[in-house]
Amino acid sequence: MRVDFYQLGGLQPDSVIASIAGRLIEEGQRLLVVASDEVLLGKLDRLLWDQGPVSxxxxxxAGGPDDAxxxxxxxxxxxxxxxxxNLLIADGEWREAALSYERAFYLFDESTLKGARMAWKLLAGREGVERNYWSSEDGRWTKKG
Structure with missing residues (x-):
C-alpha cells in the first residue's frame, strides 16, 4: 500500500483535495475523504459542487441512501x-485504518506537522508500506522522500 504525505505549506486543503479527487475520477477510481470536523466536510461538499459544469x-x-x-x-x-x-485524510489526523486501502493521501499543515512526523516514523520499515513525501514549492508538488 502507498501513503503520500502532502505538506500543504500555504495551500488551502480544498484545492489540493479537488485536484486529487479529479485525477482519481478521471482514472475511474473511487475516493473516501475523511475528516473528524463536519464543518470542514461541509465546506468540501460545497467546493466539489462548485467546480462548474465542466469539472x-x-x-x-456519508450517511445518505446512495453512499455505495x-x-x-x-x-x-x-x-x-x-x-x-483510496483514502484522503483531510484534517491532518492520521488513522491506522488508512493501511487497509491501496493508497492513502495524508494532507497536513503546520498545525498538524507533529502528528505527520509521528505517522511518518510509525510507517518506516513497515512491510508492504511505501511512503512518499510531497512539498509544495512555487505552486508545484516536489517529491522530497
Missing part, C-alpha cells in the same frame, strides 16, 4: 461504503 466532481456526504454509488464520499469515519480503494 463537476460527483460526490456525496458515490465516486467520492465525504465522511467522518474511515469505513468505505462506496468501496473506495
Amino acid at each position: 463537476f466532481l460527483p460526490h456525496g456526504m 454509488a458515490q465516486p467520492i464520499l465525504l465522511s467522518t469515519g474511515a469505513d468505505s461504503p462506496n468501496q473506495a480503494r
